[in-house]
Amino acid sequence: MTTQSTLLNLVRGHVLMTSRMSYFIVVVLLILASALRIIDLSHLPLGFSDDEIINIRLVDNVRQGDIYVFFPGDDGGREGLYHVLAAFVTSFVGEGTIGFRILSVWLGVLSVAILYTLGHHLFNPIIGVLAAGLLSVNMSAILLSRAVSSDAAVLFLVSATMLALARSLPVYRRTRVVTSNVASFAALGVLLGVGFYMHPSGLFIVLGAMIYIAHLVFVRNVMFRQRRSYTGFAILLMLIISMPYVISSVNLPQYAAGQRILSQYTDGLLRSVMDGLASIIYTGDADPLHNLPGRPLVDIFSGLFILAGFFICILRRHRPRFMLMLLIFLSTLPAAFIVENSPNFARMSVIFPQLAIFFGMGFYSLIRSRVFVDVVFRRLAVAGVLALLVLNLIWTWQDLFVDWRDNEAVMPLVNGELGQIAHYLDVTADETPVVLCNPAWDSSQPESVVIEIDKTLLMMNRSNFAYHEANCARSLLLTNGGARQRIVFFNEQTREDAHPYLQEWLSIGQPVAADVPRGSIVELAATDLLAQRAGELTTTAPVSYAPEVSEPEPIAPPIRFGGNLTFLGYEPKVRREYAPGDSVEVITYWRAEGELLPDLTLLTHVLASPVTPTGIRDVLYVNPVLMRDRDVFIQVTRVQLPAEALPGELLVSVGAYRQADLKRLPVLEGDQERGDRIFLYSVEVKAPESADGG
Numbered sequence: 001m002t003t004q005s006t007l008l009n010l011v012r013g014h015v016l017m018t019s020r021m022s023y024f025i026v027v028v029l030l031i032l033a034s035a036l037r038i039i040d041l042s043h044l045p046l047g048f049s050d051d052e053i054i055n056i057r058l059v060d061n062v063r064q065g066d067i068y069v070f071f072p073g074d075d076g077g078r079e080g081l082y083h084v085l086a087a088f089v090t091s092f093v094g095e096g097t098i099g100f101r102i103l104s105v106w107l108g109v110l111s112v113a114i115l116y117t118l119g120h121h122l123f124n125p126i127i128g129v130l131a132a133g134l135l136s137v138n139m140s141a142i143l144l145s146r147a148v149s150s151d152a153a154v155l156f157l158v159s160a161t162m163l164a165l166a167r168s169l170p171v172y173r174r175t176r177v178v179t180s181n182v183a184s185f186a187a188l189g190v191l192l193g194v195g196f197y198m199h200p201s202g203l204f205i206v207l208g209a210m211i212y213i214a215h216l217v218f219v220r221n222v223m224f225r226q227r228r229s230y231t232g233f234a235i236l237l238m239l240i241i242s243m244p245y246v247i248s249s250v251n252l253p254q255y256a257a258g259q260r261i262l263s264q265y266t267d268g269l270l271r272s273v274m275d276g277l278a279s280i281i282y283t284g285d286a287d288p289l290h291n292l293p294g295r296p297l298v299d300i301f302s303g304l305f306i307l308a309g310f311f312i313c314i315l316r317r318h319r320p321r322f323m324l325m326l327l328i329f330l331s332t333l334p335a336a337f338i339v340e341n342s343p344n345f346a347r348m349s350v351i352f353p354q355l356a357i358f359f360g361m362g363f364y365s366l367i368r369s370r371v372f373v374d375v376v377f378r379r380l381a382v383a384g385v386l387a388l389l390v391l392n393l394i395w396t397w398q399d400l401f402v403d404w405r406d407n408e409a410v411m412p413l414v415n416g417e418l419g420q421i422a423h424y425l426d427v428t429a430d431e432t433p434v435v436l437c438n439p440a441w442d443s444s445q446p447e448s449v450v451i452e453i454d455k456t457l458l459m460m461n462r463s464n465f466a467y468h469e470a471n472c473a474r475s476l477l478l479t480n481g482g483a484r485q486r487i488v489f490f491n492e493q494t495r496e497d498a499h500p501y502l503q504e505w506l507s508i509g510q511p512v513a514a515d516v517p518r519g520s521i522v523e524l525a526a527t528d529l530l531a532q533r534a535g536e537l538t539t540t541a542p543v544s545y546a547p548e549v550s551e552p553e554p555i556a557p558p559i560r561f562g563g564n565l566t567f568l569g570y571e572p573k574v575r576r577e578y579a580p581g582d583s584v585e586v587i588t589y590w591r592a593e594g595e596l597l598p599d600l601t602l603l604t605h606v607l608a609s610p611v612t613p614t615g616i617r618d619v620l621y622v623n624p625v626l627m628r629d630r631d632v633f634i635q636v637t638r639v640q641l642p643a644e645a646l647p648g649e650l651l652v653s654v655g656a657y658r659q660a661d662l663k664r665l666p667v668l669e670g671d672q673e674r675g676d677r678i679f680l681y682s683v684e685v686k687a688p689e690s691a692d693g694g
Contacts, residue, residue, distance in 0.1 A: 022125035026116045026132055033112045033136035036396070037105045037145040042097045042426075044405055045146065047419025047459050049289055052148040055083060056100055056458055062087040069197065069248040070255035077255030081197035082150035096426075096461030097419070101145075104152035108145030111155040112136050115353050118163045119360055122171060122321045127360030130385065134302060134356045137393045139400050140291055140345040141352060147289075150199045151346040157195050159353045161205050162328055164188035165212060168234065169227065171321035182230070189234035193241025200257035201335040201350040206238070208331030212324055261338060272342035273333075279343035280306070280355070288409040290345040292399045297345060299395070301388055302359055305366070309358030312365055329354040415455055417517045421488060422459035424516050428486075429465055432523075433479040435487045437472035439494050442619055452490035468626050470633065473497040475621035476505050478632045482530035486512065487522045495519060499636045501571065501587055505529075530632060534558075537569025537589065545667065546653070546675035547610050559678055561656055562665040564594035567678065568632065570654075576683050580645040583638040584615060584683055586652055592631045596624040599659040604637040606683070607651045614650055615639040618657075647687040652680045 048056065055078070058071050062083050070077040082103075089103045112132050119128030135141055135155075144152045165171075168184040192209055195202030213231060249256035275283070281303030285291040298306065310329075316322040329351060336348040367381045404410060411417065425434060438453045453469065470477040472487070472494060479485045487509065489495040498506060509524035542554035557569040571587035578584055584606050606615040617639040627633075655677035657664040664676035 022120065022129055025129050026113070029116070029129070029132050029136045030109060030112055032393070033132075034105075034109050036137065036142050036400075037108050040401070041101055041105065041146065042461060043419060043423050044401070045410060045414040045416065045419070047415040047417075047422065048097070048100075048148060048455065049414050052100075053415075053455055053458065054078075055086075055148050055150075058083045059086045059090065059100070063091070069245055070252060072255060076260040077252075079150060079197050079199060079202075079257070081194060082153055082199075086148070094461070094463055095458070097422075097459050098461050100148045100458075104145050104147055104149070107153050107156040108141060111141075111159050111353070114156070114159040114163055115356055118159060118166060118353070119357055121163065121166050122325070122357075123361065123364070127357065127364050130360035130363055131353075131356035133389045134298070134359050134392070135352065137389060137396050138298070138352070139295065139396045139404075140285070140297060141349070142396065142400060143290060143404075144346060144349055147346075149346070151349055154199050154201050154349045155352055157191065157198055157202065158205060158328070158332065158350055161188070161191045161195065161209065162324070162353065164191050165209055165324060165328075166321070168230065169213070169216060169320075169324075171324055182233070185227075185230040185234040186237060189237030190241065192234070192238040196242045196245040196257075200261055201332065201347070203257050204332045204335040204350065205328075208328040211331055212327045215323060215327065216320070261335075269338070272337045272339070276337040276343045276348065279345070279348075283343070285343050285345040285348075287341070287344065288404070288407055289413055292404045292407065293409070295399055297348070298355070298359075299388070299392060302392070305360075305362030306355050306358040307362070308365060309361030312361050313358070325354060325357060329358075415459075417520070418452060418456045418490060419459050420516045421490065421520060422456045424512075424514050424521065425456075425465065425488070426461050428514075429462060429467075433466075433468065433483070433485045435468045435470055435472075435477050435479065435485055437487065437489050437494050438469050438623075439471060439473055439497065441469060441471045441621060441623060456488075456490065468628075468631070469623035471621035472502075473621075474499060474502075474636045474638075476502045476634045477622050478524075478526055478530055478634075479628070481630045481632060482526040482528075484523065484525040487524055489520050489522070492519070501636060502634065505634070534568055534589070541569040541572045541680075543567075543570075543678045543680055546677050546679065549675040552679070558591070560593075560668040562668060563597045563600065563656065563658070564592060565596060565600070565656055565665060566591045566593055567654070570680050572681070576681075577686055578641060578683060579686055579688055580641055581643040583640050584650075584652065586637045586639065586654070586680070588635050588637070588654060588680075590633055590635065592627040592629060594629050596627045597658050597665075598625045600624040601657055601659055602635065602637070603655045603657060603664075603677070604639055605653045605677075606639045606641065607653060608646075608648070610651065614645055615641050641685065645685050647685050649682050649684050651682050653677045654680060 054073065058078065058080070061071070062080070067084060068080050071080055071083070086100065086103050090099045093099050093102055112135050115135055116128040116132035119125075119131045121128075141155065144155065164184065164187045168188050188209075192206050195205050213235075249258075253259050279285055280297045281300050282296055284294055284296045286293045291297075296303075313322045313326040313329075317326055332350045332354070335350045337343075339347045363381075363385050367378055436453050436456070438451065440451050457465070468477050468479060472489065476498075487506070495506075505526060506522060506524065508526065508529065509522040511519050512521045512523055514521070538556045538558075542556055543559060544550070544552045544555060557567055559567040561567065568589035568591050570589065574585055574587060586604050588602075588604075590602075600620055601618050602620050603616070603618045605613050605617075608614050617637050619637065621635050622633045655664055655667075657676075666673040667675050667678055
């Protein structure tokens with residue numbers, strides 16, 4: 001065989017590309033696809049979007065045993081299979097930005113391998129390699145592989161379903177050497193069935209498969225008659241698997257995929273289709289979560305090859321393999337374009353495999369044309385398509401790892417500032433204790449929403465991250481007796497909301513110099529200041545036991561309580577005169593002497609007499625579960641006085657109790673109990689002045 005004939009066979013047929021060469025190239029492509037999806041996986045993007053955080057919370061629900069066909073939500077509902085798979089994967093690989101994203105990475109790389117196999121099986125290895133190459137370097141496909149979303153599974157689902165159809169049903173006019181078997185049809189039935197539970201696009205994938213089967217029946221395909229029983233088995237298997245989905249859709253129609261797609265769609269159909277088609281080679285998707293705004297799905301030359309491949313399918317529609325591609329593509333177009341704010345590349349992933357195959361078909365038809373009879377032109381064509389893929393790789397690298405990473409619109413959408421903090425804590429958490437400021441922490445009002453601290457912890461890749469948690473607006477936690485620590489403020493407002501008394505302590509700290517939002521992490525060492533302040537409190541802030549257990553006489557702190565809690569003292573230089581309706585401000589110091597009760601709460605009462613409360617505030621502004629031995633916290637408690645409070649002297653008392661049984665912790669003197677509260681000082685309520693100043 002001459003060199004010219006060898007190249008002819010390579011380009012026209014697939015003599016050399018059927019074995020070693022095609023497998024070698026696709027292995028290289030798989031390595032490339034894996035690298036593009038794994039490089040900087042932990043912090044590209046820096047954090048999770050709000051939609052991803054919802055998915056992660058649903059994964060947590062699955063771990064707790066809450067598994068549903070549809071998870072209800074503000075967007076109508078979400079299919080649950082992706083979250084079940086993510087829960088299974090993260091139980092082995094861990095959580096964080098890597099753990100939650102790795103499932104999507106695996107699905108993305110598998111999609112490349114399956115797409116090569118599909119192109120090879122339906123047509124020839126050249127088309128399979130080209131399709132896999134285009135998908136490997138496509139930026140939107142890479143971004144999907146970095147997202148915690150069921151959209152990442154659509155590429156795999158479509159590619160695998162088409163391959164199962166091609167392996168099971170007749171796609172050639174002649175009988176294939178590899179005959180049909182139960183395994184191929186079982187795989188087809190399973191894929192069609194589980195698609196319902198994976199993504200709304202599963203409906204359209206099943207629709208395309210059923211239309212193709214109906215087409216084979218209608219044209220009376222001879223080889224299909226030999227496989228009718230196998231096909232019936234696959235359809236029966238699909239129906240059995242999908243039965244819970246059908247029942248749930250009937251009982252809960254508002255969560256069903258069809259209802260969600262139609263009810264959420266308000267744009268004009270023609271406009272959505274035109275915008276979607278234009279986005280492939282011209283306008284792109286403007287959503288920074290799915291794309292670099294302004295970047296089309298593919299370059300103009302790849303778009304022309306895709307268009308050529310599509311028309312080839314139309315011209316050769318009488319052949320089963322071309323009809324398969326055409327029907328699946330047309331059936332899934334509504335899932336790609338009937339969406340809010342079309343174009344949406346995440347939803348258009350349902351047609352990515354078909355477009356990639358069309359790309360390979362378009363190029364293959366070009367090199368088979370008469371223009372490229374000459375060997376030189378064929379070599380130029382092969383070199384040209386290789387250059388096209390290389391240019392796409394360079395284009396994607398620049399847009400993804402440089403421009404998209406630094407895009408200002410991306411940061412807020414992926415909670416990027418929280419991601420920066422999470423990455424910093426991943427690297428430095430072993431160096432010094434960390435206090436996370438949670439302005440929503442209030443023992444009297446349990447949290448019901450996902451806040452900054454929850455989002456940050458989800459983004460961390462450490463499974464053993466030890467931290468403290470405090471309100472920070474009304475409390476300051478000093479770990480290990482004031483030793484060096486880092487205090488994390490998740491936004492500027494949290495730092496600004498800190499009480500002025502606490503701001504004085506924070507002012508001695510220094511913001512860390514790192515790639516985090518300015519002033520978000522403060523390094524504080526207050527051992528000497530805390531020791532000095534504690535010494536002053538023993539002489540300037542006397543207390544007394546409750547009058548029912550002892551004669552009122554001044555006692556110097558510290559005072560031990562039960563439950564490993566010690567009262568260190570209070571700030572005496574505070575306001576002592578108030579008007580009715582004002583808030584009495586009480587600043588106290590406390591220390592943990594070991595493990596605290598998990599439901600510990602501090603009580604602060606303002607009393608007209610030892611047994612007559614005028615104002616009550618029961619609250620703890622630090623998380624007692626995370627406190628450790630020698631941790632000290634300063635708490636600022638505000639007790640609201642009633643507007644009808646009478647003028648006179650009021651007493652301030654403090655104590656502690658557990659919420660489970662409302663049992664107060666005893667005050668201890670040695671081993672002897674001395675009541676369950678201590679009295680600090682008195683304040684005075686002044687009568688309001690009259691309007692005329694009299």
